[in-house]
Amino acid sequence: xxxxxxxxxxxxxxxxxxxxxxxxxxxxxxxxxxxxxxxxxxxxxxxxxxxxxxxxxxxxxxxxxxxxxxxxxxxxxxxxxxxxxxxxxxxxxxxxxxxxxxxxxxxxxxxxxxxxxxxxxxxxxxxxxxxxxxxxxxxxxxxxxxxxxxxxxxxxxxxxxxxxxxxxxxxxxxxxxxxxxxxxxxxxxxxxxxxxxxxxxxxxxxxxxxxxxxxxxxxxxxxxxxxxxxxxxxxxxxxxxxxxxxxxxxxxxxxxxxxxxxxxxx
Amino acid sequence: xxxxxxxxxxxxxxxxxxxxxxxxxxxxxxxxxxxxxxxxxxxxxxxxxxxxxxxxxxxxxxxxxxxxxxxxxxxxxxxxxxxxxxxxxxxxxxxxxxxxxxxxxxxxxxxxxxxxxxxxxxxxxxxxxxxxxxxxxxxxxxxxxxxxxxxxxxxxxxxxxxxxxxxxxxxxxxxxxxxxxxxx
Numbered sequence: 178x179x180x181x182x183x184x185x186x187x188x189x190x191x192x193x194x195x196x197x198x199x200x201x202x203x204x205x206x207x208x209x210x211x212x213x214x215x216x217x218x219x220x221x222x223x224x225x226x227x228x229x230x231x232x233x234x235x236x237x238x239x240x241x242x243x244x245x246x247x248x249x250x251x252x253x254x255x256x257x258x259x260x261x262x263x264x265x266x267x268x269x270x271x272x273x274x275x276x277x278x279x280x281x282x283x284x285x286x287x288x289x290x291x292x293x294x295x296x297x298x299x300x301x302x303x304x305x306x307x308x309x310x311x312x313x314x315x316x317x318x319x320x321x322x323x324x325x326x327x328x329x330x331x332x333x334x335x336x337x338x339x340x341x342x343x344x345x346x347x348x349x350x351x352x353x354x355x356x357x358x359x360x361x362x363x364x365x366x367x368x369x370x371x372x373x374x375x376x377x378x379x380x381x382x383x384x385x386x387x388x389x390x391x392x393x394x395x396x397x398x399x400x401x402x403x404x405x406x407x408x409x410x411x412x413x414x415x416x417x418x419x420x421x422x423x424x425x426x427x428x429x430x431x432x433x434x435x436x437x438x439x440x441x442x443x
Numbered sequence: 444x445x446x447x448x449x450x451x452x453x454x455x456x457x458x459x460x461x462x463x464x465x466x467x468x469x470x471x472x473x474x475x476x477x478x479x480x481x482x483x484x485x486x487x488x489x490x491x492x493x494x495x496x497x498x499x500x501x502x503x504x505x506x507x508x509x510x511x512x513x514x515x516x517x518x519x520x521x522x523x524x525x526x527x528x529x530x531x532x533x534x535x536x537x538x539x540x541x542x543x544x545x546x547x548x549x550x551x552x553x554x555x556x557x558x559x560x561x562x563x564x565x566x567x568x569x570x571x572x573x574x575x576x577x578x579x580x581x582x583x584x585x586x587x588x589x590x591x592x593x594x595x596x597x598x599x600x601x602x603x604x605x606x607x608x609x610x611x612x613x614x615x616x617x618x619x620x621x622x623x624x625x626x627x
Contacts, residue, residue: 206588208588239595243586243588395531395532395594397593400588401504401522402507402587403617404512405509405613406512406603406614407547408543409610409614410541410542411545412608
């Protein structure tokens with residue numbers, strides 16, 4: 178549960194799948210979102226391969242997923258509106274059909290990009306949940322049901338837990354210093370829907386502003402191609418329909434004539 | 444009937460993504476979570492400005508891994524892997540532009556104006572949405588993650604066809620109408 182999965186800088190994925198691309202191309206895409214979790218960093222713009230992808234993201238902002246063709250990308254984070262200054266950059270390898278979160282974490286002077294893969298395989302009636310510790314001045318923590326044994330233990334800053342599977346429902350959770358029983362943050366009434374996966378991002382500062390808090394985000398999604406929603410009836414001019422009808426009638430008449438001839442010949 | 448927007452005919456261009464107010468876990472904020480609210484599987488779609496009053500059928504994906512659309516061209520499909528009406532996430536509806544003869548349920552979708560109201564119902568349960576964008580894309584350029592992936596926003600996405608028709612490949616473009624949940 179406490180396995181370190183914070184892949185900093187380069188997200189090296191050895192087994193890049195090459196998938197056939199469907200008619201609409203979505204099988205070849207990866208899905209990426211960005212979280213601003215650097216407490217003292219300004220609002221930022223996010224550039225992907227030199228092009229702006231997200232504008233004006235402030236601390237605590239989590240973007241929607243962005244579709245990108247699978248491949249290697251250079252991600253740069255710049256102060257909002259300042260295209261000249263790179264705050265931090267990272268190279269990401271994105272596999273087709275997978276979901277990722279790239280988070281800018283740490284205080285500005287040590288800012289870095291943590292990239293993680295998001296689970297998009299869903300289980301009916303269950304919620305898969307993980308915790309990401311992105312609060313730079315917080316100690317290692319446990320996350321547990323109120324007064325109970327930890328679900329996630331000894332997570333240090335920059336650590337992202339594995340997903341744990343819980344029954345759908347509402348939980349009273351608490352964040353505690355690892356191994357201790359005092360409470361850093363009480364999280365009452367955390368509702369987890371069946372068939373959804375979540376990441377709880379612990380962000381902010383225990384001492385100072387912005388204050389420590391936990392964001393809950395649904396992960397992944399069931400992707401599909403754009404639906405086929407027309408049969409062409411509006412695309413053909415009316416006269417074309419008449420021509421088509423005339424042609425069909427003509428063919429039917431000819432067929433009937435041949436049929437009659439054959440009958441007569443027999 | 445033609446959409447008021449053009450599908451740009453250009454190379455892949457990186458779309459700029461938006462972001463929503465995050466869900467903050469604290470005792471006072473949990474009521475924002477979908478589990479606690481009135482969410483429901485929508486059964487009826489009402490778009491007063493277009494005189495649309497349609498039955499909604501749950502749909503999955505077709506053989507080509509595309510979102511499905513009901514066989515009945517006057518019904519609307521609700522993507523069962525997406526969000527329920529009123530919930531956080533994307534509620535996705537597809538409807539036919541036309542059938543073989545003429546207009547179907549979403550033939551006028553491209554004439555929707557920003558600010559107009561779209562309503563989802565199931566018996567007494569109601570979720571109202573306000574149209575915030577209307578975009579037209581080449582089918583291969585539709586921003587699928589904005590429509591089908593998880594989001595912290597509370598959105599409704601209405602999809603239909605547009606553009607030139609090719610008997611083999613169908614319509615070239617798609618209209619995507621995005622509406623935001625109106626909170627009471």
